Structure formats: structure tokens, C-alpha cells
Amino acid sequence: MLDLALAVITVIGVVTGIMAAELRQSPWSGTFQFALFLGVVLLLRRRWPMVVLLLSIAATFVFHFTSLFQGGWIWPASAAYFSAACTPWVRWVAAIGVAQLGYEAVYLREILAENVPRFLTHVLGEGLLLAALVAAGLVYAAAARWRERLRESEGRTRAAEERLRLSREVHDIVAHTLAVVGVQLNVAADALDEEDPAEAADALRVAKDVRNRAMADLRSLIGVLRDDPGGPAPQPDLATLGDLIENARAAGLRVTLDERGDPSNVPAAPAVAVYRIVQEALTNTLKHANATAAEVRVGYGPRSVTVEVEDDGRGCARIAEGHGLTGMRGRVGALNGTLSVESTPGGFTVRAEIPVAGSLT
Known part of the structure; x- marks a missing residue:
């Protein structure tokens, strides 16, 4: 949706920019086609930002040379410059922009001889725009990296908290099991001393049942720790208070x-x-x-x-x-x-x- 919005804004911005500049040029003689091309290629900016920038610059040159477009050199491709400046290729983006500004200065040398303020307005204005676009791309990329690091940090924190919670679960299970099993073993030992094998067998059976339930819980918890620290662990509920x-x-x-x-x-x-x-x-x-x-x-x-x-x-x-x-x-x-x-x-x-x-x- 954002890419489509940028494409629409680019098309409208290029057409209205030419009309606002009061150039003696009909928007339908080439400006609209140029703006439409810039808008369409922007739909690919997430996958190929540098390709989109180079295509936008190439289109700018082509339409200038064929006299189908008489506007600026940088501002029609503002969205493409910003998108490319958000990538690790930002130095190349700045170099390409400076090269394009240099060519613009050569292209407008006739204006320099006739109207220096107008020449400076064109070149310096677009130079400031280029600097702003590159700076905005750098800030956006830095903010995105910060958000990613924050998400990773939060993920590690959640995993650590989950492991701590699971360690408490393990402690509770082991402590309770050892307490119950220990009592039952004492009962079995006393029963054997009193030569009551039936009572000893009952005590050992209870100890075995408690041990089996604890082992099942521990296997589940250890499986969570081994396979997915952030995954859900089996939890007791109020219905098992009776057990x-x-x-x-x-x-x-x-x-x-x-x-x-x-x-x-x-x-x-x-x-x-x-x-x-x-x-x-x-x-x-x-x-x-x-x-x-x-x-x-x-x-x-x-x-x-x-x-x-x-x-x-x-x-x-x-x-x-x-x-x-x-x-x-x-x-x-x-x-x-x-x-x-x-x-x-x-x-x-x-x-x-x-x-x-x-x-x-």
C-alpha cells in the first residue's frame, strides 16, 4: 500500500510540478508519460531499490534529451533516491546524485551566462534536496536497524524469562516429587522392618506413580527448553489440585x-x-x-x-x-x-x- 501511495504521489507531483513552474509545455506532451513511468517502477523499490533509481535517472535523461520533459533532474526521482538511500548502497546513491548534479550544472551552463541567480537556484536547490533525501534514508535505515535490534533484544529477554520460569517449574516438580517419594520410601522401609510386605508394596507403588508423573512433566519441560525456548510449556491447572x-x-x-x-x-x-x-x-x-x-x-x-x-x-x-x-x-x-x-x-x-x-x- 505504501509503494502504491508513493507511485501515485510521484505521478501527481511531477505533473503538478511542471504545471506550477509555468513551463511552456503541455503535461500530455511527455510529462505525464514520464511521471507514469517513474510511478510504475517505484512499485519495485523494495526488491530492487538501486535498479529503480538507475531506471528513474535513465528516464530523466531520455525525456530531457528528447525535449519531452523540461523540469528538474533530481526531484522527479525523489522517492527512488530515498528508497535507495535506505540501503547499504547509500554511498553509491550519493555519488550518483552528485554526478547527476554535475551534469545538470553543465547542462544549464547557458543559464549561468544569462542569469546566475536562476542557475544557483536550480543547482543548489536540487543539491539540498539530494542531501535531504540521502539524510532521510540514513535516518530511516538507522531507525529500522534499531527497531530490529530492539525486537531481537525483546526476543532474547522473553526467552530468558521463559527459561527462568521453566527452571522454577523444574524445581517445583523435583522438590515435590522427592518429598513425596522420600516419605513413601521411609514408610516402605519401616514396613519391611515390621515384616509387612503389603504395606511396603503399597508405599512403593505410590512412590512409583508420583515418580512417573514427575518424569512425564520433566520430559515435557526439557523438550521445550531443548527445542523452543519461547514455546508454550505444559502447565498445571486448578483441576489438578485434587491430585x-x-x-x-x-x-x-x-x-x-x-x-x-x-x-x-x-x-x-x-x-x-x-x-x-x-x-x-x-x-x-x-x-x-x-x-x-x-x-x-x-x-x-x-x-x-x-x-x-x-x-x-x-x-x-x-x-x-x-x-x-x-x-x-x-x-x-x-x-x-x-x-x-x-x-x-x-x-x-x-x-x-x-x-x-x-x-x-
Whole structure:
């Protein structure tokens, strides 16, 4: 569309320029044909900008020599000069323009003897126009390169952010799996000591199931990292919260899940954050809290989701900010939410509130 607009403007500009100059020349005697040719070749300027410039200059010479056109030498090909000046061949464009100006000065030598101001107006005017066209081409090309570098930088930033997000996913999966599997292995070992092979087999079966699910998730995530860092990764959703709770129960933790509201209106990003917060909180409970029970409460409101995970394990005066808590804070902070972690002698509590209105899906 831009090329067509430039072609039309060139045709109209050349014809009206001749008429405005009040030259004793009918636009239909050659000016229109010349302008039409300049406009048509401009449709090829993106693919062959230098060819278009050379054809435009050749046409200018031909129509001047045949007396079918009596206007300027540079301005009829302004669009062609600008297009060529946007390319790496800009030095050749400037050299061609200077050569054309030199020829124009020789061509107008008769005017120099009769009217010096008119001669200077023609030559210097078109020289300034040529300089402006080359400068505009250089600026446009520099802006295009800057935009391209900006797009590449943004692409690298998005890829780095995606890799960081995937690394957090890997951490969450591995930490949760090791916690559950570790508990089940302890149960199996105790059952074998008590000569209860059935209970040991059940514990090992649960550990195997959790391990298989984790391996499937890890294969998907690693495949994304290997093949397409910017591609979508498989994400958990609120519908799988039940499986998460069952895994914790299978590890020997009495867990209750209290969901209130409609989860169907929660966008994907907050939904993943809710799942990972519950997962990390239960993993910490299994690994560090020595707890026997935990309660998970999730409230789905019209503008936010609230998550609260509370256990009855041993608290501590100082909370260590490991990868898990850092990941939770990063997830919640990225969604403009709030996260609080409280540790008391009576247990450990994680609370989060995540906005959902206007969240990206």
C-alpha cells in the first residue's frame, strides 16, 4: 500500500510540478508519460531499490534529451533516491546524485551566462534536496536497524524469562516429587522392618506413580527448553489440585482442601501460580515441618484468588528464603499479588492473594 501511495504521489507531483513552474509545455506532451513511468517502477523499490533509481535517472535523461520533459533532474526521482538511500548502497546513491548534479550544472551552463541567480537556484536547490533525501534514508535505515535490534533484544529477554520460569517449574516438580517419594520410601522401609510386605508394596507403588508423573512433566519441560525456548510449556491447572492433595495424603499427611467460589473464571497465569503455591507449601510441610495435618483453603473471587496453606508442624523464629519461597514470591509479584509467610510454634502458614481481573490468559 505504501509503494502504491508513493507511485501515485510521484505521478501527481511531477505533473503538478511542471504545471506550477509555468513551463511552456503541455503535461500530455511527455510529462505525464514520464511521471507514469517513474510511478510504475517505484512499485519495485523494495526488491530492487538501486535498479529503480538507475531506471528513474535513465528516464530523466531520455525525456530531457528528447525535449519531452523540461523540469528538474533530481526531484522527479525523489522517492527512488530515498528508497535507495535506505540501503547499504547509500554511498553509491550519493555519488550518483552528485554526478547527476554535475551534469545538470553543465547542462544549464547557458543559464549561468544569462542569469546566475536562476542557475544557483536550480543547482543548489536540487543539491539540498539530494542531501535531504540521502539524510532521510540514513535516518530511516538507522531507525529500522534499531527497531530490529530492539525486537531481537525483546526476543532474547522473553526467552530468558521463559527459561527462568521453566527452571522454577523444574524445581517445583523435583522438590515435590522427592518429598513425596522420600516419605513413601521411609514408610516402605519401616514396613519391611515390621515384616509387612503389603504395606511396603503399597508405599512403593505410590512412590512409583508420583515418580512417573514427575518424569512425564520433566520430559515435557526439557523438550521445550531443548527445542523452543519461547514455546508454550505444559502447565498445571486448578483441576489438578485434587491430585496434588492426594499425593500429599499418600505421603502420610492429613490434608483437607476447602475451595470456595467458581474456579472457571480464573485465567491461566493465576491458576498456575495457585497450583505452584499449594505445591511448594505442601512440599515444605512434608520436608521440614514435621507436620501431621495441613489445611488448604482457596477462595475464587471476582477480582482475586486467595490461597492459604496452614500446617500443624513445628515453626521457627527465622524463615530461610530458599528457591521455593523465592519462586513463590516471584510468581505472585509478577501478577501484582501479595504473599506472606508466617512461622509460629503452632505451625507454618502461607497466604497469597492474586488479582485475576485483567490477567492474561
